[in-house]
Amino acid sequence: MSPPRRTLDVSHLPTFAFGHRDPLWWGVTGLMAIESTAFVLMLASYFYIRGNYAHFPPTALPFYVKVVAAVITGVMLLSAVPIHYANRAALKGRLRGMRWGLALGSLLGFVVVALRIVEFLWIGFRWDTHAYGSIFWFIVGMHTVHTLSGSLEDLLLLGVLFKGPVEEKHLVDVHTNGRYWFFVVASWLPIYVILYLDPAVLAS
Amino acid sequence: MSAPLPTPPEPPPVRDDEAWERLYLERTWAPKKGLIGWLSEVHHTEIGKRYIITAFVFFLLGGIEALLMRWQLSGPEKQVMGPDLYNQVFTMHGSTMMFLFAVPMMEGVGLYLVPLMIGTRNAAFPRLNAFGYWTYLIGGLLLYGGFLLNVGPDAGWFSYVPLAGPQYSPGKRVDIWAQMITFTELAGLAGAVNLIVTVFKHRAPGMSLNRMPLFVWAMLVKSFMVVFAMPAVMVASTSLAMDRLIGTHFFNAAEGGDALLWQHLFWFFGHPEVYIIFIPALGMLSSILAVFTRRQVFGYLPVVLSMVSIGFIGFGLWVHHMFATGLPQLGQSFFTAASLMVALPSGVQIFCWLATLWGGRLWLKLPLYWVLAFFAVFVTGGLTGVMLGTYSVDQQVHDTHFVVAHFHYVLIGGAVFPLFGGLYYWFPKITGRMLGERLGKWNFWTFFLGFNLTFFPLHFLGMMGMPRRVYTYGVERGWQPLNLLATVGAVIMAVSITLLLVNIFWSLKRGEVAGNDPWGADTLEWGTTSPPPSYNFLHLPTVRGRYARWTAAEDQPVVTGVRSDRKEVLVTRLLDAAPDHRAELPGPTLWPLWVALATGVMFIMVIFTPWGIVVGGVLLFITLTGWFWPRPPYKEELAPEQPS
Numbered sequence: 072m073s074p075p076r077r078t079l080d081v082s083h084l085p086t087f088a089f090g091h092r093d094p095l096w097w098g099v100t101g102l103m104a105i106e107s108t109a110f111v112l113m114l115a116s117y118f119y120i121r122g123n124y125a126h127f128p129p130t131a132l133p134f135y136v137k138v139v140a141a142v143i144t145g146v147m148l149l150s151a152v153p154i155h156y157a158n159r160a161a162l163k164g165r166l167r168g169m170r171w172g173l174a175l176g177s178l179l180g181f182v183v184v185a186l187r188i189v190e191f192l193w194i195g196f197r198w199d200t201h202a203y204g205s206i207f208w209f210i211v212g213m214h215t216v217h218t219l220s221g222s223l224e225d226l227l228l229l230g231v232l233f234k235g236p237v238e239e240k241h242l243v244d245v246h247t248n249g250r251y252w253f254f255v256v257a258s259w260l261p262i263y264v265i266l267y268l269d270p271a272v273l274a275s
Numbered sequence: 276m277s278a279p280l281p282t283p284p285e286p287p288p289v290r291d292d293e294a295w296e297r298l299y300l301e302r303t304w305a306p307k308k309g310l311i312g313w314l315s316e317v318h319h320t321e322i323g324k325r326y327i328i329t330a331f332v333f334f335l336l337g338g339i340e341a342l343l344m345r346w347q348l349s350g351p352e353k354q355v356m357g358p359d360l361y362n363q364v365f366t367m368h369g370s371t372m373m374f375l376f377a378v379p380m381m382e383g384v385g386l387y388l389v390p391l392m393i394g395t396r397n398a399a400f401p402r403l404n405a406f407g408y409w410t411y412l413i414g415g416l417l418l419y420g421g422f423l424l425n426v427g428p429d430a431g432w433f434s435y436v437p438l439a440g441p442q443y444s445p446g447k448r449v450d451i452w453a454q455m456i457t458f459t460e461l462a463g464l465a466g467a468v469n470l471i472v473t474v475f476k477h478r479a480p481g482m483s484l485n486r487m488p489l490f491v492w493a494m495l496v497k498s499f500m501v502v503f504a505m506p507a508v509m510v511a512s513t514s515l516a517m518d519r520l521i522g523t524h525f526f527n528a529a530e531g532g533d534a535l536l537w538q539h540l541f542w543f544f545g546h547p548e549v550y551i552i553f554i555p556a557l558g559m560l561s562s563i564l565a566v567f568t569r570r571q572v573f574g575y576l577p578v579v580l581s582m583v584s585i586g587f588i589g590f591g592l593w594v595h596h597m598f599a600t601g602l603p604q605l606g607q608s609f610f611t612a613a614s615l616m617v618a619l620p621s622g623v624q625i626f627c628w629l630a631t632l633w634g635g636r637l638w639l640k641l642p643l644y645w646v647l648a649f650f651a652v653f654v655t656g657g658l659t660g661v662m663l664g665t666y667s668v669d670q671q672v673h674d675t676h677f678v679v680a681h682f683h684y685v686l687i688g689g690a691v692f693p694l695f696g697g698l699y700y701w702f703p704k705i706t707g708r709m710l711g712e713r714l715g716k717w718n719f720w721t722f723f724l725g726f727n728l729t730f731f732p733l734h735f736l737g738m739m740g741m742p743r744r745v746y747t748y749g750v751e752r753g754w755q756p757l758n759l760l761a762t763v764g765a766v767i768m769a770v771s772i773t774l775l776l777v778n779i780f781w782s783l784k785r786g787e788v789a790g791n792d793p794w795g796a797d798t799l800e801w802g803t804t805s806p807p808p809s810y811n812f813l814h815l816p817t818v819r820g821r822y823a824r825w826t827a828a829e830d831q832p833v834v835t836g837v838r839s840d841r842k843e844v845l846v847t848r849l850l851d852a853a854p855d856h857r858a859e860l861p862g863p864t865l866w867p868l869w870v871a872l873a874t875g876v877m878f879i880m881v882i883f884t885p886w887g888i889v890v891g892g893v894l895l896f897i898t899l900t901g902w903f904w905p906r907p908p909y910k911e912e913l914a915p916e917q918p919s
Contacts, residue, residue: 076830076832076833077830077831077832077833078832078833078834078835079480079817079832079833079834079835079854080835080836081834081835081836081837081845081854081857082835082836082837083836084836084854084855084856084857085856085857086843086856086857086858086859086912087856087858087912088846088855088856091849092846092848092855092856093846094399094400094472094475094476094477094846094858097399097471097472097475097476098399098400098403098468098469098472101467101468101471101472101502102468104502104503105464105468105502105505105506106506108502108503108506108507109506109509109510112506112507112510112540112543113510116510116514116525116536116540119533119536119539120525120531120532120533120536123528123531123532123533124531129531164914164915164916165916166914166916166917166918167916198517198521198522198523199521199522199523199524201524201530201531202523202524202525202527202530202531202532202533203531204523204524205514205517205518205523205524205525205532206525208523209513209514209517209523209525223896227900227903231905232918233918234918235917235918236908236913236917236918237913237914237916237917237918238905238908238909238912238913238914239912239913239914240912241905241914242914
């Protein structure tokens, strides 16, 4: 038994926190840093390969594929709205708002995946057609995997929200999940601009 | 929870009673028992130890491969191995030492020590830790399983295309290499994120960023480098695997791909990798220096800034590995300048450490021996590094044994010497017993002698024109005497490592009992028992200076009010480490193992069929759902609204 000593009492502190006070927020930020680095390097590889072609792109993107990609971009941006709504509901602990937000968000996510399948069916070249095809499918495919896994995550959280009981830290989970979805949407924008709005690609 | 607990007095928010506190903590943090318990372990000390032991086993395997190569090269036209086996052996040696020993070893040491050094009870993401370890283990087993089945990779540790591509390396050898990379890098990334968040959010109150031990700074910088470097090699190894398995053309020049793209991607990772191995060693070195000179490290701020700037500069010089590929002149100059620039922060650090030695009273114990040897060996390697970083010199000695000499001097000198110093320093903390002093000196001197005898002659062999990776050479070259000398050195190193093993096993049973703090050290891990209990600290500590234990007040406060009947830890603020909230960490579970196995099925199955993606994807979804499914809730932590 040691004599009584000075203490720093922390029992009054809360058991959860939103935003950058939360360790998981930093964990997901780390994940985003890793994935951003991967996307940046894939885009750098795209430019590296692009430089090898005297005539670029080797296969033109069909007009309807360009339209589908534009629609996908629109749906992507739109999906951020219900997720934003879910995030605000999470901050206030409102169950209904989180459920609607996540349900609509994941639905739009699955719409993106479905449109992507249509795009890949129509695109007219495969990953093994040429190096342009390889890098194109690689980048867009990787992003689709993110879209799919993000939408599945929404479903998982929806399961928790419907089954209950819902703990305070699940609100933080919903909020963190929403932030990750914003990353999925945001990382699509440079990919869309570089892969589809390149003047050479547009003119092809 | 098995046996019933004695009923405590109604849980008071502040428990002053130490015996109760200890009883509760032991019950709460106790690992599960039996095989299932062993497989579901998530505590950082246990995971860290597993990393260290596994990496050490791979170090021994890599060492045996090195001995085989030295045996083969000890004389001209030797027939110990044929060229095919030799190719596999040098590829295995390089891949093992870089991916299965050096990085995981440093990560393991970090995962073991960082939570203790910053005064918390576990890493921020305990299950991610376990997942990382299992993934790493699967990757290592895959590589050695392949080697035993004669499908060991044989295209060198950096697997340059087109040699490693589908056309020139048919079969599964390079696929196994590529997947091993994906496994180990995944593990590396998991560990890095874990370390960053643990350091950012779980430091003891008072340990603001500018009071963090240099070791923790080193681990933080290393982890950031992992986050931005390892994705490059994952993109590269995935592209290579796809070129080989589903016919993509990333590196196929005939279809618009580019072989040099591989080199860029690989070295964008590969050069920072060197610092990922080296910077943690600097942290160990700084810890040892402070304790064995009995003073604060000279120039805390310049040392930290040097580590951070090495972290940045390390990303700007990957092209110096590609000097022989034909660069534009601007590229030659730029990357020569960038390569030489890294000598500046390195020099600042070396001088800070020398000043520490100068102004301190040296306590010549074994950890310090290794650190002093580091200066000699690493500076030698650094000097040849400055030579090689120069475009014109590199053109002459590229791909010769000069390069082999250089990087063994920087990697063994820069990382293994401090690591062994760290082993002698932290062994008492990890095991509770001291390593034997006498055997330790034999271990040190034989290693130092053997190392220099092995690698110093390689400089001359390189300048005499002996290329890397040749499986033999003709008598008329005149390379035999120096090669034989190098082989003798390698045997002495092997003897030295054997002595180390004997010392470890002897000390585990008979070593002197260490007590909490045999060195009178400054960092927090020495404030708890050796080995630490499953909850690390009876009372979470607070800190009021850079050298936590040296600057602690007579009545330095301890943290109370963190629940001991749950696995609760304190979360503090990023910059000033002021208490912010309390968080519960997950306990032992098998889910990380299942997720790692699902990942294993996916990555190994895709070597044979693309269906691996589908099968692995489904398994991953199922296992991840299990991982994230919430535990039974606590009433007082329920959200305001509940499903009806």
